[in-house]
Structures are given as structure tokens and as C-alpha cells.
Amino acid sequence: MEKKHQLYEGKAKRVYETEDPALVIVSYKDDATAFDGEKKGTIRGKGAVNNRMSNFLMQMLAEQGIATHYVKELSDRDTVVKKVDIVPLEVIVRNISAGSFARRYGVEEGIEFGQPTFEFSYKNDELHDPLINTSHALALGLAGEDEVREIREAALKVNDILREFFAGCGVRLVDFKLEFGRLPDGSIVLADEISPDTCRFWDAATGEKLDKDRFRRDLGDVEEAYQEMMRRVFGEE
Numbered sequence: 001m002e003k004k005h006q007l008y009e010g011k012a013k014r015v016y017e018t019e020d021p022a023l024v025i026v027s028y029k030d031d032a033t034a035f036d037g038e039k040k041g042t043i044r045g046k047g048a049v050n051n052r053m054s055n056f057l058m059q060m061l062a063e064q065g066i067a068t069h070y071v072k073e074l075s076d077r078d079t080v081v082k083k084v085d086i087v088p089l090e091v092i093v094r095n096i097s098a099g100s101f102a103r104r105y106g107v108e109e110g111i112e113f114g115q116p117t118f119e120f121s122y123k124n125d126e127l128h129d130p131l132i133n134t135s136h137a138l139a140l141g142l143a144g145e146d147e148v149r150e151i152r153e154a155a156l157k158v159n160d161i162l163r164e165f166f167a168g169c170g171v172r173l174v175d176f177k178l179e180f181g182r183l184p185d186g187s188i189v190l191a192d193e194i195s196p197d198t199c200r201f202w203d204a205a206t207g208e209k210l211d212k213d214r215f216r217r218d219l220g221d222v223e224e225a226y227q228e229m230m231r232r233v234f235g236e237e
């Protein structure tokens with residue numbers, strides 16, 4: 001399968017048409033942004049890490065009953081996925097306080113919750129992806145009631161599966177962001193990526209941050225953290 005016309009370029013990926021109208025090729029870049037693109041940089045090797053890790057996790061989730069967009073890995077950076085219409089909601093699940101949760105509620109990072117939290121942000125860069133509740137998402141027609149229910153159930157199941165998997169890698173899954181898409185028949189599938197760009201990973205023993213917060217917060221050793229997560233997921237290579 002080959003890349004044809006470029007359909008879209010996002011902050012971290014490009015999307016290309018293929019000869020099959022139902023499939024697209026996603027190509028992961030090393031570009032990194034934060035704070036709605038205000039902060040820009042490059043994380044060497046990030047594209048390959050995110051592509052390979054995301055594909056591995058999507059396959060693991062598919063085996064456990066989560067419908068995903070994943071089709072086939074073509075190379076270190078390129079993957080064939082089903083073409084979807086993205087639901088404009090960022091779906092965020094948290095197990096431990098961090099980031100915007102800690103800021104919004106004035107609490108420290110690192111508080112382990114009794115049960116995971118679930119929230120939506122409206123995927124809209126101009127508005128800076130504001131937090132949105134379900135009734136507002138329904139009012140704006142961003143998704144239907146059944147879709148919201150299905151997305152919530154899938155996201156919480158993804159959390160159970162990933163939390164256990166990463167615990168086995170010596171990593172605490174602090175929080176993460178998912179995106180879902182609609183196939184032409186209207187069914188909902190997990191789309192976008194699951195990677196150190198979209199999750200917070202803390203080393204279980206030391207608490208060291210092994211995700212994009214190293215870039216967002218200028219903590220240094222950004223590339224090393226991505227490579228370390230790759231080793232944790234795939235074992236020594």
C-alpha cells in the first residue's frame with residue numbers, strides 16, 4: 001500500500017490517502033508541540049516510538065474486545081488505519097492527580113484516586129480545547145447519547161487493560177487522552193494514538209516522568225524517556 005495525496009497535516013502526524021478509499025496511511029513526525037502549538041520542538045526518534053508503541057497497544061486492546069482503527073504497520077513511522085470521522089472530543093481518563101486536574105482544583109500531583117475519573121475536552125484549538133460536560137457536547141451535536149455512553153465504557157475498559165499492562169512494565173499510568181472516530185457504518189472505533197505524547201507515565205520505583213511532560217516542562221532527557229518507554233513495552237532490543 002502506498003501514500004497518495006496528503007489529506008491532512010497535524011502537529012505530530014500526516015495523513016495520506018491510499019488507493020483504497022476506506023484506508024489512510026498515518027505518518028508519525030518527530031515534531032512536538034505543547035500549549036496549543038505555542039511551544040515547538042523536535043524529539044528525535046519520537047515518531048518511530050509513538051507509531052510502534054501505539055500499534056502494539058491498539059493490537060493488544062483489539063484482542064481484548066476494543067474496536068480500533070488499526071490495520072497494518074508499514075514501517076517505523078507509517079501505519080495503515082481505517083479512515084474515520086473523528087469525534088471532536090478528547091477523552092481523558094485519570095488514575096492519579098496531575099497536570100490540568102491538579103491546577104484546576106488546587107491539589108498536588110500524585111494523589112491516587114479511589115476510582116478513575118472521566119472527562120471530555122472539546123477538540124478545538126482556537127478555544128484551547130476547553131473542558132466540556134456531556135450535556136454541552138450533546139447540545140453542540142458533537143456526539144450522540146449512545147456514542148457518549150459507548151465512548152465512556154470503552155475508555156474505562158482501555159484504562160483497566162493499560163493500567164495492568166503498564167504495571168507489568170514498572171510504570172504507573174497516571175492519565176491519558178483518547179480519541180474516537182466513526183466508520184462509514186456509524187460504528188465507533190478507538191483512533192488517533194496511545195503514546196508518551198498522549199499519556200503520563202511515571203516510573204513505579206522512582207516516580208521519574210517518562211512522557212511528554214519532560215518536553216512540556218523542560219525537564220531534559222526527553223529522547224531518553226521515549227526510548228526508555230520503548231524498552232519497557234517491548235523488552236530489551
Ligand code: TMP
Pocket residue numbers: 092098099100101129175176177197198199200
Ligand atoms: P492535562 O492534565 O493537561 O489535561 O492532560 C491529561 C492527559 O491528556 C495527559 O496524559 C496528556 C494528554 N494530553 C494530550 O494528549 N493532548 C493534549 O493536548 C493535552 C492538553 C493533554
Ligand code: ASP
Pocket residue numbers: 011033034035036037038197212216
Ligand atoms: N499537543 C498539544 C499541543 O500542542 C498539547 C500537549 O500535548 O500538551 O499543543
